[in-house]
Amino acid sequence: MKITIIGGSKGTGARLAALAASAGHEVTALSRSGTAPEGVHAIAGDATDPAVVRDAVSGSDAVVVTVGGAKGNSRHRTSVTRAVISGMEQAGASRLAVQSSLGAGDSGALMPAPLRLLMKGVLAVPLADHNEQEDAVMRSSTKWTIVRPTGLTNRPATGSWRALQVGEKGHLGGSIPRDDLAAYMLQALGDDALIGAAVGISS
Template sequence: MKITIIGGSKGTGAQLASLAHAADFDVTALSRSGTAPDGVRAIAGDATNPAVVADAVSGADAVVVTVGGTKGAAQPRTAITESVIAAMQETGVRRLVIQSSLGAGESITQLPALMRPIIKLLLGKALADHTEQEAVVRASGLDWTIVRPTSLNDKQPTGSWTALRVGEEGKISGSISRGDLAACILESVTDHSTIGGALGVSG
């Protein structure tokens, strides 16, 4: 299976690239730096440029967007996701998974009530970007899945996590390691039951 990761040079994206390569995926990573884990095809470029993204996603079976904020940009995640969607529509790639954040959109209800105003205060701009990013994804007509992690840490992966849609019984709290989040995203890529769903994820 061929997978393209937008933002695969560090953090969750790099861990995802490593996991996918170890699982015998054919992996391409697009980032500004053009760096990627061993065995991964690395492309340097601006992910807000659909022509650059089209080169990276052409022939892929799935695309994953896992990008953070960009200094000086108002809604960088949304801009990149719009570019990715345009490139996927142009090249005929349908499977899209994006990393958003718990608290975006209706997922604010998955947070403990006392935490909601604090999260909005501390992460308001980022969550607004993620909420708009999710809206763009939902309107794309692609086979999409949204993954919304709680706060991230760099602890050793445990190999387990909780993934719940809004309204499902269970608890989303605490944090999740980047390694476990990467494994959850990789599992979601091939799990077609997640298509059209947004998953709140915690460790």
């Protein structure tokens, strides 16, 4: 599979890029820095520019957005995601996976009440960005999957996780290693049952 990762120079994106490349996929990473793990084709560019994204995702089987926030732009994730959707439409790419956050959209229902209240207070600004990001994804014509992790850590992968959609029984909380999140996202790209799904995930 040919995969393009938007924001693949660090964090979850870099973990996903390395994992996908080691699994034999052809991986491209677009970031401002133009850096990427070994075995990954790196492109330096502005992911808020649809033309830059179009060229980066041309011929891709799947596109993944893993960008974080940016100083001075409270809607950076939204801006990038909108540009990615536009670039994908121009390039004829359709499969999209986006890293959001537990607490965004309707996913508060998957969290214990105390944690839900804490998230709303402490993470109000990034969650507002994620809400607009998710809205753009859900309104797009892409074959999308939204992944909503709990708190992220750099601990070693455990190889296991709990993934729930709103309406399923149970609660999520705590944290998840970035390597486990990356493994789940790579798995999700090949699972057509997750097209049109927003999934919360934690250890």
